[in-house]
Amino acid sequence: MTETCKLILRGKEYEIPVFEGTEKEIGIDIRKLRDTTGALTYDPGYGNTGSCKSGITYIDGDKGILRYRGYPIESLAGKFPFSQVAYLLIYGDLPTPEQAKEWRRQLTLNSFIHQGMVNFFSFFPLDAHPMSILSSMIAAMPSFYPNYEKEDINNIIVRVIGQAKTIAAFSYKKSIGEPYIYPKTDHSYCANFLRMMFASPAEEYVVPKVFEKALDLLLILHVDHEQNCSTSTVRMVGSSMANLYVSVSAGISALWGRLHGGANEAVLNMLEMIYKDGANYKKYVELAKKKDSDFRLMGFGHRVYKNYDPRAKLLKGAVDAIFAEMGINDPLLEIAKNLEEVALNDEYFIERKLYPNIDFYSGILYRAMGIPTQMFTVLFSLGRIPGWIAHWLEMRNDPDTRIHRPRQIYTGPNERYPHT
């Protein structure tokens, strides 16, 4: 017999269907609730709403568990190149060596930007934010590749992933007034990105292996995080049958905010501010606790993790190892570690289960590679694009998908008329 639960509303009893996920999470199926009871559920920010069934990513926020397609994050991060984990997310399994080779080749062959789009770049002001450039350029792709309704979706997928990194690197080159550098077929996804950022026609940039590996790690840690703000946006936009390009572009816009992907840029700005203020980190911990201040400790807290974010744990270890290997010394790392220690022992943070999240250490690592602060959220986008694509495909193939259309509880004035 199918399991149900009971709801008693205004003295009347209703049976509501219940189902279980593969990790024993319980879902209460309220799709018919409004028809049978006349009531809506109320859940601002969708903190307790399952908007879909998904087989991509599993998170247990209380235990600090994160798995992609069943694989614990610890078994993938630092052990595979980013492109292979991107393949896993999109196609459901890690590629065979032949598939991995072909996938990497396709990603590079598809990383050359349409010349018409390259011309587009010249119209952005020099100081344009690279997130604005990335989302606009990806939104512009259906104009340059107009066959988006009929073309094999796999071609569109490699085009979006392949070109996004070129657009990202070009946006940086534009901001510093240097010529664009094109990708090379013998470079991996991450090596190509770093080379396009730092090589010039006058001087080749030999990508340090340690930076290539660090970028692989960073992008893998960012690749998916189930129904977060940007992924839900991609699904929502795609549910109207909008094409993959514009759905991904909408995800980039959603990611930009400082409460989401923009937090990595905000963390670095915060650490720099504390550094300039004599490294007085304790003052800022106190400020973050004040109810009348809008200052928050950026890079702390998470809607889902009520334990140490496993991505932050992996990153912290990597930062220490890479800094030791490269002989890097950054006073901001010292401030970050001090902030973390104070916050983790402070009653305010303990009570609210506020731990460092992925954005707390990612910026320090990007900075060590020479990546400017404004590019941090762009890097987050590059990591997240395969995750968005995996969700877009899953949503499109799910027979339960309907156009996303939440309801509301109206609290405005009752019917009234203007004075005549």
Ligand code: CMC
């Ligand atoms: N510093 C100080 N207090 C905080 C912080 C923080 N970073 N985060 C949450 N709180 C407090 C908040 O004031 C509230 O206190 P009270 O119960 O007394 O009103 C309590 O903790 C719960 O916070 P919330 O805002 O209701 O929690 P949320 O789940 O709505 O927000 C969050 C989650 C990530 C937006 C929030 O923790 C935050 O603003 N963090 C800083 C920004 C940040 O690092 N964002 C990156 C998130 S990870 C990357 C990603 O997935 O995008």
